[in-house]
Amino acid sequence: MSANASERLIEATRELLWERGYVGTSPKAIQQAAGAGQGSMYHHFAGKPALALAAIRRTAEELRAAAETELGGTGPAYTRIEAYLLRERDVLRGCPVGRLTMDPDVMADAELRAPVDETLDWLRGRLAEILQEGLDSGEFSPSLDARETAAAIVATAQGGYVLARAAGSPAAFDTAVRGLLALLSPRTAH
Amino acid sequence: MSANASERLIEATRELLWERGYVGTSPKAIQQAAGAGQGSMYHHFAGKPALALAAIRRTAEELRAAAETELGGTGPAYTRIEAYLLRERDVLRGCPVGRLTMDPDVMADAELRAPVDETLDWLRGRLAEILQEGLDSGEFSPSLDARETAAAIVATAQGGYVLARAAGSPAAFDTAVRGLLALLSPRTAH
Incomplete structure (x- = not known):
């Protein structure tokens, strides 16, 4: 009990x-x-902050595990990134980790902010690895910087939630993601 | 008085x-x-909701006016979009309009949500117009869809704020924006 x-x-x-x-x-x-x-x-x-920390850490772990489902695949880099961005999600609730950045109390507390920062940092790093694989195999234009492109991908997803919540419709997330994928697509870049 | x-x-x-x-x-x-x-x-x-609506409307008007400073220029489409994304802003405070989408009370009130939605919608539409100009003049790859690309641009900026706030550093915004600009760049796409 x-x-x-x-x-x-x-x-x-x-x-x-x-x-x-x-x-x-x-x-x-x-x-x-x-x-x-x-x-x-x-x-x-010990109190609400300790409980909030446990809650945020668990949410962060779930986000990593969910992302790794698509990102840890074996297909081409573009296909794995596409699968990650297009996977089903509860868009209108916002990203459970990213939206904490707009919570003033969470951001004001270094201990509560840490798992948020670490998770988004991990996601950028993971995407940068996959992009680098795609660069090494000639899948992407060699002018792309893996780290900057990874940041743009994470930002598009995070901003996609913002647009979907503003519009009250998940379609706004999909439109933004499709726009990014077209820019990233090997067909467009070559 | x-x-x-x-x-x-x-x-x-x-x-x-x-x-x-x-x-x-x-x-x-x-x-x-x-x-x-x-x-x-x-x-x-009449009360706090009426005051909040006046506050949100004013913030929305300021965002439009600020965006139009760069977007309303006369240079090539890419240059105007670049100037808009790279202009100086108080990144760590977040987008004054976009961050309202993570405020549960603002989103739950249709009247308070309306100016948030309208402003982001206006911004997407304005960017789509400029992208279409660039497509018509051959500046961008003809495979790009103006509306989807515009959504990706707005999403990257909105998500850039999320990443910067999580990291506690404006550099995370700049990295994401540079990643998107490289993908959009006429040099990369052609």
């Missing part, structure tokens, strides 16, 4: 951080959503 | 929305930041 309470508290915090942001997530709301009492919460976690 | 109070209330709301988000911005905090009393606030505005 005790392990379950800890688990429920983390999941409730993830949900509330996503829906309401840090400042809008009260310890009381977390306890209610988790079906856990105040004593249970403070038995498992 | 009365017109000044209205003005100060709008500016204080813009600042607080940016710093604290909608839920973190109390009418009392607005009044304190504006140096205006409760009576003055409710004399000028």
Whole structure:
């Protein structure tokens, strides 16, 4: 029961951080959503910041694992990047990691910001590796810089969420991603 | 004095929305930041939603005017888009319009979301016009779709803010933008 309470508290915090942001997530709301009492919460976690850190770390781990599903494939670089960008996702909720950058309280706390930064940094690095493979095999125009192109890919996805949320429609994400893929496409560049 | 109070209330709301988000911005905090009393606030505005709408509309107008400074130039399409993306901006604060998409209360209110959507839509449309000019003049690869490419450009800028805020450094914005510009560059595409 005790392990379950800890688990429920983390999941409730993830949900509330996503829906309401840090400042809008009260310890009381977390306890209610988790079906856990105040004593249970403070038995498992030092407080809201510790619980938020556990929630953000778990979200970050899930993002890495999900990205690696497509990026860790064996096909050509372009195909793996395309699969990553076009995979099904809950676009209107925003990127569970990226949107934390717009939460003032998360950004103001170096400990809470660290997993956000590390995750986006890992994703850029992973994409840069794959782009470099594609450059080495002649798949892409040799004028491309792997690191800068990787940053543009991550930025397009992150900005795609912004456009989709503004429009209230996932199509805006897809349009931006298709625009980037056309620019990156071996056919266009050669 | 009365017109000044209205003005100060709008500016204080813009600042607080940016710093604290909608839920973190109390009418009392607005009044304190504006140096205006409760009576003055409710004399000028029906309440916090009306004040937030005025603040968001003003921010949206400023973004359009600032974008048009570079986009409305007379040079080649690529040069104007490059100037727009590379112009000086307070990257670490995030896009004053785009970041509102990660504010759950702003997105949940159709009236507050409308100016956010309209502004990003206008920006995409304006960039698509310029890209079409570049396509018509043979500046870009004819395989590019103006509308999709415009969406990728806006997304890269919006995502560039996300990456910069996560890293705590404006350089992450610049890297993403340089990556996109290299993909778009007439030299790369031809």
